[in-house]
Amino acid sequence: MFKLVVSDLDGTFLNNEGEFERERFADVYAQMKLQGVQFAACTGKQCERVEELFEGFEGIWILGDSATRIKRDGKVVQEFTLARELALQSIEEIEAFDPDMIVIACTGDAAYVRDTLAEDHYNLVKRSYREVIRVSSFAEITGSFVKVTVFDAEGRSAELRRRIEAKLEGQMYIVDSEPRWLDITALGTHKGETVTKLQQMLGVTREETLSFGDGENDVELMQIAEFSFAVSNACENTKAAAAFVTKSNIEDGVLLTVEKMLRLQAPARV
Known part of the structure; x- marks a missing residue:
């Protein structure tokens, strides 16, 4: 049963x-x-x-x-929270790979995106997140991180995952759920x-x-x-x-x- x-x-x-x-x-x-x-x-x-x-x-x-x-x-x-230092380090690696990728940093209260994000990309984020806040820097976020998500219209999530793993391997859980989406959470989460x-x-x-x-x-x-x-x-x-x-x-x-x-x-x- x-x-x-x-x-x-x-x-x-x-x-x-x-x-x-x-x-x-x-x-x-x-x-x-x-x-x-x-x-x-x-x-x-x-x-x-x-x-x-x-x-x-x-x-x-x-x-x-x-x-x-x-x-x-x-x-x-x-x-289940992701260490602040690791979250910010992963964002640095993502933006070094391509500064135009859509980075979504999440806490238990909201999802945060850069204030330079184009309106059509902001609307894409809103499809999955009700509470979305624009910030000039992810370092401004005061709450505890739960995850970092990336959307890449060019479908390079596997390549990005390998880059982050090369720098931060064994410190977090990283999965490219599909070619355009990648999630980073606490190790074992x-x-x-x-x-x-x-x-x-x-x-x-x-x-x-x-x-x-x-x-x-x-x-x-x-x-x-x-x-x-x-x-x-x-x-x-x-x-x-x-x-x-x-x-x-x-x-x-x-x-x-x-x-x-x-x-x-x-x-x-x-």
Whole structure:
């Protein structure tokens, strides 16, 4: 019997317009509650942006900001911080590689970007972050860092990751989730580790967990669940790590699979 469903959002749970079928999810979520199954969204999106996405649905666990923060019903449960010195050093390396890359430095309160960021790039950031503040220097940030994210329209995230690892290897967790996106968090802080902490909090085992993902940063999600599913549009590494491959994000692969799994464990009618 499964008790926890964990899903990535972009490219997995959400369609290509960044949306989901609310009525269908409402039906599935109601069935999950009846069977005592918890739902967790595990994503690079800011927790507060995810709260907007799931407005009206209570009890959802949000493992946001690249799984550096855990929130539920508006309350922060836990945060995993990145040392300030390492965050600023990584930003130096990023901007030395290409000063025009979009750097997003995140704390538990907001996402910060340079005040020179073009308006179209600022709007791109706002798609994933509700609270975005412009600064002239990232050294101005006073709160504790949780992550640094980079968007590169030219798709050089793997090359950038190798550059940062050459300078700061073994001091932080770095993943190029796709060619245009790279995330930097505290060493040992990633989706798999944060979900493991949630499992411990809930008293849920790996055998009682379903997980869904599509990107390179979802490989760890495939390892923390007995029933791990890569959507059919997933990258090859995630597919190889998954126990199963399901329908794509535009075919509602996550909800389709959860519906079927719920039927399998539904109490038999007398």
